[in-house]
Amino acid sequence: MIKAERIEKSYNGERVLKSVSLSIRDGEFVSVMGESGSGKSTLLQLLGGFLSPDAGRVLWDGQDVASFSERALAALRCERMGFVFQSYQLIPTLNVKDNLLLPTVLGGRLSEETKKYVEMLCEELEITPLMKKLPETLSGGQSQRVAIIRALAYRPSTVILDEPTGALDSRMEGKVMALLSRINKRDKTTVIAVTHSERVAAFADRIVRISDGEILREENEKANGAKGG
Amino acid sequence: MRLFFKHLFRSIRRRPLQPLLLILILTLAVATSLFSASLKRALDGETSGAQTARYGAAHITVTLDGGASSRFMFALDAEALLGARAEVAGCMELPIAYGTAGEAVFGIATDFSEIGRIFDLSFSSYGSLTPSTVADAVFLSADFAQKNGLAVADAFTARVFGKEKTYTVAGISPQPFIEDYDVMLDNSGIASILAADSLILSSMKDGFRPCSTLYIEVLGLSGASALTAADEEKISAVAALLAAAPTFEGRTVSVVHGAVANGNYNEGLSWVVTIAIVLACLLSAAVAFSCLYILSVERSEENRSFMLSGARASQLHLLQYAEVALYLLFGSALGIALSSPVFRAFARAFDLRYAPREPAVSDILLTVGLVAAVGFLTVTCFVLSEPMLKRPAREGKGSLALRLCPLLLAALSAAAVYLLPVQLRYLCFVPLALTFTLAVFAYTPPLFLRLMRALDRRLSLRCERKCGAAHPSLFYAVKNCGEVKMLRNTARLTALLGFVVASALLLVMSSVGHLHFSKNAFSADHAVLGATENCYLGVRDARSVEECYRVYLQTAQTVKGRPLLVLGADGTEAFAEGLRPDTVPKGKRAAISSGDARLAGVRVGDTLALTVGGKTVEVEIAEIMDSTLNAVIIDNEYFGLHYNMIFVNRAAEADEAAMLSELSERTKTELATVMRMQDFWHERLGVLEVYLAAGLAILGVVLFLSLVATLDNLGQSYRMRREALSLYRLSGMSRGALSRMKAYEILLSLAFGLLIALLATAALYPFVRASLHAFGFEQGVGIRNCVRLILS
Incomplete structure (x- = not known):
């Protein structure tokens, strides 16, 4: 379980998040929505341990991320959590294959099974022909798909995605969301995704709407869907 | 912008x-x-600068040779021979012991009135110098004066040729004299020391001003910064005149203009x-x-x-x-x-x-x-x-x-x-x-x-x-x-x-x-320059000397004009490991270092012409040495070239000052110069x-x-x-x-x-x-x- 307790964050004196509390259960699919500059990405980075809150705390299975040692944080990033950055953050000197396998290698968990799994994901998201290419030669959509596969490669228990389909066409968006939905259901993987797209948000169990650094409301999408259905 | x-x-x-x-x-x-x-x-x-300091304005030097019949060489003889063609100054190097611990320094004895003709001397401080005090006057280098706390007009006691003598500091120069010497004396004072042991010398009195090296500046040259062909011809003519003169028989006449640079x-x-x-x-x-x-x-x-x-x-x-x-x-x-x-x-x-x-x-x-x-x-x-x-x-x-x-x-x-x-x-x-x-x-x-x-x-x-x-x-x-x-x-x-x-x-x-390896080509720690047979006998019997070898060492010119070191010795023991021929060559035979053989394009059995000590000799290459020094070893006596120095190894029990004192005393009548090998090599x-x-x-x-x-x-x-x-x-x-x-x-x-x-x-x-x-x-x-x- 991931829990944010009254977390706050400011940049240059400007409060981006104001006492936000949020609980995400294991195996839950949560979408975070809001306007640009509302604090979605900051919330995600705080949940992922990439930023430290100015106040409050982020708990992973009851443990405060701020208390994690350097080693524990590294283990979190390459064993338990997959993170897809808005700007993809692929390592420019490694080719696509090396980028995909990087967290697995760093976690010391590269196996035949993992490789087959990665190959399968690549097939599914049509990345296989690009394996030898360097990131700077990829288009935005291709980079985004590589970043998503890299986050899923070692089957983390939690995947956090910042605008995972922002650069994808509708066909590929559908494929990515189907994939995320499948791993969420089949592997009980927790998925937290920031998005502007209602279509993407519709795949979530719950939608958290943020405005001006505060949670405006939480919507149970499945319940809404059931009601609506 | x-x-x-x-x-x-x-x-x-x-x-x-x-x-x-x-x-x-x-x-x-x-x-x-x-x-x-x-x-x-x-x-x-x-x-x-070093060339100027060592040779001043001189174009030619004349040095004593081991085989000279007379050990006396005088600047006056050269002046008489050359007349208005040249300026001449004479010098004699000598070891001087001073201080209570018997430290030794090498000095130069010159005629104060003529040395300024060739060398541009300058003093940072100086006192009075009159004809009556000149024999007891001494000039010092600034380093030496500072090290020994001496100033102008101070007394300076030293042992020269085994005799104690007190000098007065007449001047201090910022640079050593003739490139290397910390002490400069007037050679009339030296003459009086030598005269004390010799009736003949004492009868010569002030006129006796012995030299081991004459520095000669040829006059009437073009005055251009580099010598013209006509200038070089004039210098060669003067050198030839000196070499041919009976007064200078057995001396070595060398043209030194540009010697260091070349x-x-x-x-x-x-x-x-x-x-x-x-x-x-x-x-x-x-x-x-x-x-x-x-x-x-x-x-x-x-x-x-x-x-x-x-x-x-x-x-x-x-x-x-x-x-x-x-x-x-x-x-x-x-x-x-x-x-x-x-x-x-x-x-x-x-x-x-x-x-x-x-x-x-x-x-x-x-x-x-x-x-x-x-x-x-x-x-x-x-x-x-x-x-x-x-x-x-x-x-x-x-x-x-x-x-x-x-x-x-x-x-x-x-x-x-x-x-x-x-x-x-x-x-x-x-x-x-x-x-x-x-x-x-x-x-x-x-x-x-x-x-x-x-x-x-x-x-x-x-x-x-x-x-x-x-x-x-x-x-x-x-x-x-x-x-x-x-x-x-x-x-x-x-x-x-x-x-x-x-x-x-x-x-x-x-x-x-x-x-x-060049400096260590010989197994010796001191050298006696301009050494005669009498010198050799005196040095050989010195208590403070362990072993000594007679050596001929001279710079020669090959036909191609390249300088080449010519060596001779009375035994292979004189040479250290890096330069040891199988045998010392005899007769026309010579051993040459491989580098020079390559450069001269000679092989074993070939003939090589060398101009050495004013003579041209033809040697037959008998051995090519894989040596550490560029040199050709010849049988110098066969070519009438006398041994011109003795290499000496000090006895383990003798200290250096004692040995220098003993050597200078034993060789004084031969006007030989004693040097440390390190100074000898430093000079070269x-x-x-x-x-x-x-x-x-x-x-x-x-x-x-x-x-x-x-x-x-x-x-x-x-x-x-x-x-x-x-x-x-x-x-x-x-x-x-x-x-x-x-x-x-x-x-x-x-x-x-x-x-x-x-x-x-x-x-x-x-x-x-x-x-x-x-x-x-x-x-x-x-x-x-x-x-x-x-x-x-």
Whole structure:
């Protein structure tokens, strides 16, 4: 379980998040929505341990991320959590294959099974022909798909995605969301995704709407869907 | 444009460390080049200064020979013979014991009234000197006076030829006399000491002014700075007149004009220093290129943003040039300011007495021009290639001929070493240095890339087989080394720096070896010069002497005009290990060192004509020695050339002052000069030591520049990669693993650079050594011997 307790964050004196509390259960699919500059990405980075809150705390299975040692944080990033950055953050000197396998290698968990799994994901998201290419030669959509596969490669228990389909066409968006939905259901993987797209948000169990650094409301999408259905 | 310059100054203010480092590197590059260029001028100044100090205005010297029938040689005789054709001054070297501990110093006895005709003497302080006090007067060098707390008018007690005598200090000179002597006496005082033991001498009284060397200036020359052919003819005529005169029979007449500057070792080492200077300047240029290129790469990102905002390329390029000009301005000013104290410190440390101590304006212009040209060339290269930089630079671009060009040029310059006649091989030095540097510059990055990619493939295969990388830090370091241009540049810079340092080190080591082995070619610690048979008998029976050998040592000229050391000895024991012929040749036979045999083009059985001591002798080569000294060993007595010195080894139980005192007493009537071997060699090889000091100084400066440049390069490249490296952390790499990865990257690029440097140096050295054959450098002083010498 991931829990944010009254977390706050400011940049240059400007409060981006104001006492936000949020609980995400294991195996839950949560979408975070809001306007640009509302604090979605900051919330995600705080949940992922990439930023430290100015106040409050982020708990992973009851443990405060701020208390994690350097080693524990590294283990979190390459064993338990997959993170897809808005700007993809692929390592420019490694080719696509090396980028995909990087967290697995760093976690010391590269196996035949993992490789087959990665190959399968690549097939599914049509990345296989690009394996030898360097990131700077990829288009935005291709980079985004590589970043998503890299986050899923070692089957983390939690995947956090910042605008995972922002650069994808509708066909590929559908494929990515189907994939995320499948791993969420089949592997009980927790998925937290920031998005502007209602279509993407519709795949979530719950939608958290943020405005001006505060949670405006939480919507149970499945319940809404059931009601609506 | 105001906006662009505002951006430039703001970016400097935002991150001031980078421009400061860049200015520091440019400062060092300018200072290194300027220091190196100034050294060359200083060495030339020191050489000509030493020549002037040693020989004054003299064109000819006449020295006593071992076989002279009379030991008395007088300046007056030469004056009488030459009349208005020449000015003459006579000197006699002698050991002087002084102080309660019996310290010994070598002094020179001259006629105070005539020495100023040839030598330009100057005094920092002086007292009165009258005809009645001149025999008891002494002039001292400033160093000696200071060391012994002496001032003008102080009394100075010394033992000369075993007799105690009190002198009064009449003057103090800032420089030693006739280059090497701390004490100068009037030889009328010496005459009175010698006369005390001899009725004949005492009857001659003041008219007896004995000399062991006459310095003769030929008058009526053209007055041009360099001698004309007519001048040389006049000098030769005077020398011939002296050699033929019965008064000077058994003396050695030598033409000494330019003798120091024209020594074959001098010429060789001068070239060695020139190469070191060229390499130092190339290194400075490479360092400036490397630093400014990194700056240009960094600025290109900003430029792209400006271009996208509507800026014109020309405006941005002007900005880049302006920035480089700004850094060059500061770097050059500081470099010029830095080189001056460094150079003065060098001059003080290595006791440069005659060299100019400030950089010349022409050198300043040259070095600043070089670094500035490299700076602007770097920006121009960048500006021209900027569109290509938008894509990752891949290896294998360009035609095969273009890629092979540096290799072909290096091969051509190497081949030229063997294609040219031995005497002209020195012409290959600079092309060799340039083409090998170019090859290192061109081939290090692609070779590093290929090696790292091959290693990456192996590691990846292993990783796949074993399903997990055992050392992820190394695994990704290898991948980065293959892909990151900055690391390839680091390898290239390391290779260039390593190559320059290693080549200069080899040259200096080789030269140190030559000098060391030359000085140790004889097994002796003291020499008695101008020694006669009587001297030999006196020295042989001295209690303080363990062993002594009669030696003939003279500089000869080959037919080709090249100076060559001619040696003779009464036994092979006189020679040390590095110069020991199988037997001392007898009759016409001679043993010649391999370097000289190569240069003279002679083999065993051939005949070689030598002009030695005014005579031309023809020797038959019987042995070619793999020696450590350039020399030909002959049977001097067969050719009527008398032994002219005795080499002496002190008995273990005797102290040096006691031995010098005993030797000077036993040889006084023969007017022989006793010298320490180290002074003997210093007199002959002192200028070479200055060359070596210059080589070592260049090496030190280059090493310092290399270290700073490498560290700066690494620092800058990691600062540029900061963002890329942080992605590893985001991907789960621990801080420790990231540090290890960076350490592996540094280690791999530095190790590869050094490997290339060593390989290139090893490849270059045989050709440089073959080029040094132009100066007859000997085979015996191999690099293994030099390393052994330095380690020992």
